[in-house]
Amino acid sequence: MKSAKSPLFLILATVIAAACLIYALRQRENMVEESRLAMGTIVQIKVPLRPGLDKKAADYAIDRAFDEIDRVEKVFSVYRQDSEISRINGLKLGEEMKITTETFSLIERSVEYTKKTSGAFDITVYPLVRLWQDARMSGRLPAVSEIKKALEKVGAANIILDKTKMTISFAKDGVAIDLGGVAKGYATDRAIKVLQEIGIRDAIVNSGGDIYCLGARSKFRPWRVGIRHPRKSSEVFMELDVMDEAVVTSGDYEKYFTLEGRRYSHIIDPRTGYPVGDYIISATVVSEDTVRADMLATALCVLGREGLKIVDSEKAMAAIVVKDGDKMKVEMAGNVRGSFRVYQKKLSQ
Numbered sequence: 001m002k003s004a005k006s007p008l009f010l011i012l013a014t015v016i017a018a019a020c021l022i023y024a025l026r027q028r029e030n031m032v033e034e035s036r037l038a039m040g041t042i043v044q045i046k047v048p049l050r051p052g053l054d055k056k057a058a059d060y061a062i063d064r065a066f067d068e069i070d071r072v073e074k075v076f077s078v079y080r081q082d083s084e085i086s087r088i089n090g091l092k093l094g095e096e097m098k099i100t101t102e103t104f105s106l107i108e109r110s111v112e113y114t115k116k117t118s119g120a121f122d123i124t125v126y127p128l129v130r131l132w133q134d135a136r137m138s139g140r141l142p143a144v145s146e147i148k149k150a151l152e153k154v155g156a157a158n159i160i161l162d163k164t165k166m167t168i169s170f171a172k173d174g175v176a177i178d179l180g181g182v183a184k185g186y187a188t189d190r191a192i193k194v195l196q197e198i199g200i201r202d203a204i205v206n207s208g209g210d211i212y213c214l215g216a217r218s219k220f221r222p223w224r225v226g227i228r229h230p231r232k233s234s235e236v237f238m239e240l241d242v243m244d245e246a247v248v249t250s251g252d253y254e255k256y257f258t259l260e261g262r263r264y265s266h267i268i269d270p271r272t273g274y275p276v277g278d279y280i281i282s283a284t285v286v287s288e289d290t291v292r293a294d295m296l297a298t299a300l301c302v303l304g305r306e307g308l309k310i311v312d313s314e315k316a317m318a319a320i321v322v323k324d325g326d327k328m329k330v331e332m333a334g335n336v337r338g339s340f341r342v343y344q345k346k347l348s349q
């Protein structure tokens with residue numbers, strides 16, 4: 001019998017490796033990629049070149065998609081005083097404001113998911129978000145009385161939407177909304193829509209972990225999305241092969257702060273007023289649109305295992321990384337398909 005290290009085997013292995021490398025380089029050559037800073041994160045758009053779609057046309061489409069992301073940011077950012085959201089947040093008790101259909105729909109959908117997630121995803125969390133942002137800046141934890149006061153303003157029932165007049169008002173003074181848990185998903189969906197309108201059939205838009213995969217990477221391969229290890233940025237612990245689906249990950253990866261030796265997430269539990277504990281490390285949701293996946297991923301970080309039941313009833317699947325003693329493990333829910341690979345060993349090392 002021939003040993004596996006015979007010259008013939010080595011030649012064959014070298015030829016296969018070279019062919020794979022050439023194929024990979026070709027694929028890269030055939031891909032137009034652009035990354036820009038937007039919405040406080042890095043947004044990356046990739047469009048594979050195809051017969052009839054040259055680099056100039058792909059560049060044009062990518063530019064238009066980034067324009068759309070900028071437009072969405074201008075409307076929904078709480079960090080811009082002139083945004084529609086900031087103007088809404090300036091409303092006093094008894095005042096109402098006419099808003100665009102776009103803003104109305106996104107707020108309405110957010111409120112719908114507050115009900116679906118039993119209050120875990122709630123855009124009225126903003127007074128609490130601000131309180132914890134102040135804590136981060138000042139290095140002083142909020143007082144219990146401050147949390148209690150902010151909690152009084154929280155609750156989707158405090159948002160009054162009038163569909164006939166297309167207006168919004170608040171039921172209490174001091175209510176404010178933050179679309180930070182859904183705006184990146186929305187911008188991603190909008191960017192994809194713009195690419196499609198221009199005629200692009202395959203693309204990937206990644207807004208700092210809010211990803212939509214349009215079509216496929218090539219004729220033979222779907223898009224492959226790797227999910228970063230929550231504590232080792234250079235490692236991937238999960239891979240998914242996706243076509244025409246969103247993959248969104250939320251968690252305490254980057255956006256967190258430490259105070260008095262404790263790690264605090266940027267996601268707040270609207271029911272308690274405190275940042276979510278470190279038991280849920282991250283949540284990845286796969287769904288047909290990025291908005292839904294974005295809201296569910298944030299909600300799962302609040303609800304943990306409990307939230308997996310919601311995923312089962314939604315058109316979605318999810319994988320959450322939870323603490324397992326001093327290690328981590330993955331739990332999944334929904335219609336988990338074969339193209340989902342978890343490298344559990346990498347997490348438990």
Ligand code: AMP
Pocket residue numbers: 120121122123125129178179180181182250251266267268269270294297298302
């Ligand atoms: P994401 O990164 O999509 O999970 O969204 C996190 C952002 O959403 C935070 O930075 C806040 O602006 C906002 N947020 C925090 N907690 C919640 C919550 N429970 N529901 C909705 N939005 C939240």
Ligand code: MG
Pocket residue numbers: 180181182250293294295296297298
């Ligand atoms: Mg989210």
